[in-house]
Amino acid sequence: MKNKPNLYELLVKMAKDRLRTDTVIKIGDCQFPVHFMVLRSYSQSFRDAGYELQLELPENQVTPRCFSLIYDWMLTDKPLLPRLGLLEVLRAAKFLKMTQLERQCENCLLDGCREDAAALLYVEARRLDMERSQRRFLQRISKFFLTLVASEEFLDLPLKALLLLLNSSMLGVNSELEVFMSA
Numbered sequence: 351m352k353n354k355p356n357l358y359e360l361l362v363k364m365a366k367d368r369l370r371t372d373t374v375i376k377i378g379d380c381q382f383p384v385h386f387m388v389l390r391s392y393s394q395s396f397r398d399a400g401y402e403l404q405l406e407l408p409e410n411q412v413t414p415r416c417f418s419l420i421y422d423w424m425l426t427d428k429p430l431l432p433r434l435g436l437l438e439v440l441r442a443a444k445f446l447k448m449t450q451l452e453r454q455c456e457n458c459l460l461d462g463c464r465e466d467a468a469a470l471l472y473v474e475a476r477r478l479d480m481e482r483s484q485r486r487f488l489q490r491i492s493k494f495f496l497t498l499v500a501s502e503e504f505l506d507l508p509l510k511a512l513l514l515l516l517n518s519s520m521l522g523v524n525s526e527l528e529v530f531m532s533a
Contacts, residue, residue, distance in 0.1 A: 366425050376406045380414035384421060392424050394447035411445040413438055423451065431458055433467065437474050469494055472511070473503050491515065493522035499532040 364370060364385075371383035389396040399405065407417065416438040423429045423439075431439060431454060440455040442448075459471070472487040491498060495515075498504050507515070515521075516533055523529055 362425075373402065374404045375417060376404060377412055377414045377417055378409040382414075382417060382421065388421070388424050392448050392450065394449075396446070412442040416442045420446075420448070420451065429454070431455065433458075437471060437478055437480060441478060441480060469498050469503070476506075491518070492520045495521045495523060495532075496528065499528075504532075 365388055368383060368385075371385055373384050373386040373389070375382040375384055375389075386396070386401065412420075416435060419432070419435060419439055420442060423431065436455060436458060440452065440459070443451040443455060468487040469491055475487065512533075516529055521529060
C-alpha cells in the first residue's frame with residue numbers, strides 16, 4: 351500500500367486533538383479529558399497509579415492552569431515553558447515525579463533569570479510556599495536592589511530573607527550607606 355498513513359503521526363494527531371481520550375483529570379472544579387498513556391509516558395506518579403477513568407489531583411499541588419501547561423508540554427515537539435507560572439510547574443513536576451520537566455524548569459530558572467525576574471520569582475515562591483527552596487533568587491539581585499527596596503514587597507520580606515539579601519556582597523549600590531538605610 352503506497353499511501354498508508356504513518357502510525358506515529360496518527361497517534362500524535364489523536365493525542366494533540368484530544369480525540370478518544372480515556373481518562374479525566376479533576377482538579378478542583380475543572381476537568382481535563384486526557385490520554386492516560388501520555389501521562390504515564392512522562393510521570394512516575396501516573397505510572398505507579400493503577401488504570402483509572404477519573405483521577406483527582408490536589409489543587410494545592412497542581413493548579414488547573416498548571417496542569418494545562420504541563421499537558422501541553424507533554425504533547426509539544428519543542429516544549430517551551432512560559433516564565434509566568436514556571437514555579438507552579440516546578441512544584442507540580444515534583445509532585446507528579448516528572449524528572450525531565452523538573453530539570454527543564456530548574457535550567458530555565460538558573461540560566462534565563464535576570465535580576466528583576468529573580469525578585470519577582472522570589473515573591474512568587476513565597477506565595478506558593480516554596481520560599482525556602484527559592485531563596486537563592488535573592489542572591490542574584492544586584493543592580494535591581496534599590497528598585498526592590500522601593501517596593502512594597504521589600505517591606506513584606508521575612509527576617510531570614512532580608513538578612514540573606516542584605517548580607518550579599520553583590521548588591522549594586524553607590525555606598526554601604528544605602529544598604530544600611532534600607533535596613
